[in-house]
Amino acid sequence: MIDENIINQIKEFSKKPSLFNKKCGNIWTEEYIANQMLKAHIDPNFDGASRRAVIINKTIDFLTRNVLKENSSILDLGCGPGLYDEKLCQRGYKVTGIDFSINSINYAKNSAEKQGLNIKYKCNNFFELNYSEEFDTVMQIYGEINTFSDSERSKFFNIVKNSLKPNGLFIFDVSTPTLRKKCGLKKNWYVGNSGFWRDKIHLVLENGFQYDNDIWLDQYIVADNNGVQVYRNWFHDYTVKTISEIIQNSGFKIINILGNLTGEILKEDSEWIAIIAQKK
Ligand SMILES: C[S@@+](CC[C@H](N)C(=O)[O-])C[C@H]1O[C@@H](n2cnc3c(N)ncnc32)[C@H](O)[C@@H]1O
Known part of the structure; x- marks a missing residue:
């Protein structure tokens, strides 16, 4: 017999949440899931x-070759x-890496040490940083801004602005509505024994919600x-127009807009937008 409590929690979580409600589990820092994430990160x-x-x-x-001094x-x-x-x-840059996943940072530190690479890694929430004109x-790569x-x-x-020296560069990418059109809205369920979410028998109910903008x-x-736990991955997709306006109103000037950070030209149906901006 299924516990009524469980049914009620599932019922509550199934309702459309308020915009950017992040009262939920954290996929980057919960130990088991963070380990699964690490495996995904390092799969070439x-x-x-x-x-x-x-x-x-x-x-x-x-x-x-084209952007970094x-x-x-x-x-x-x-x-x-x-x-x-x-x-x-390895190419001579002085690198500091920040991440709040202890798994990822420990992996990064060990890997750098093994290769004799002098990289500063810190396990921090980037919303709590207070660098002043140091870089x-x-x-920020792979759409975290979304x-x-x-x-x-x-x-x-x-x-970012405070961390940059005058005229410093801010490089990032964001996904566009084209990517979402390809992926669609989640609507699926399954029972698994051991997998991405848990290492024992569990039920996963996936659903997607669309909001304005x-x-x-x-x-x-x-x-x-x-x-029962709920995990919420929010995505705000951007068009060239929306991200350009935002970045320019945030104290940056745009140096280049591309289809991705490998330097491909932006097209009308690009799934990603890469921005090279400069602190004004
Ligand atoms: C999509 S992954 C991209 C990782 C890396 N940039 C790459 O492309 O290989 C996003 C990363 O941001 C980290 N992250 C998310 N929110 C964070 C926060 N508030 N503070 C620090 N790190 C965060 C996650 O732990 C994860 O490692």
Whole structure:
């Protein structure tokens, strides 16, 4: 017999939540899921938590040849296991990587140590940073900005601005509504024994919600013998027009807009927009 409590919790979580309600589990920091995320990050053939190795290599080639000043300092916000940071350090850049996933930071530190790479890694929430004009470049790669509410995004852009030296560069990418059109809204359920969410038998109910202004929620309700938890992945997609206006009103001037950080030209149906901006 199913516990009535469980049914009621599932019923509550199934209602459309208020915009950017983040009262839920954290996919980056909950130990079991963070471990699964780490596996996804370091899989070289999977565009999961990080992009595939071939794309990362192309990104580094493009940025180092065309954008970054030689031997300059770089702050990588949401660095994950440091896949970009190691390559940048190998090419002479002074790199600091920040992430609030202890799993990813420990992996990054060990990996850098093994290779004799001098990278500063810190396990911090990037919303709590207070650097002052220390870096030539701040980067955030793979769409984390899409997951911010408007107020989080303003706060984040201020942190980036404060961290940059005068005329410093801010490099980031965001997904567009074209990507969402391809992925669609979540609507699925399954019972698993051991998988991404849990290492024991569990039920996963996936559902998606659409909001105004290209905002979407992918929601996962996960039930096991310990109870019910909900995970919410919010996405605010941007068009060239919406992200350009925001970045220019946030104290940056746009240097280049591309289809992605490997340097591809932006097209009308690009799934990503990459921005190279400069602190005004
Ligand atoms: C999509 S992954 C991208 C990782 C890395 N940039 C890459 O492309 O390989 C987003 C990363 O941001 C980190 N992150 C999310 N929110 C954060 C926060 N508030 N403070 C610090 N790190 C955060 C996550 O732990 C995760 O490693």
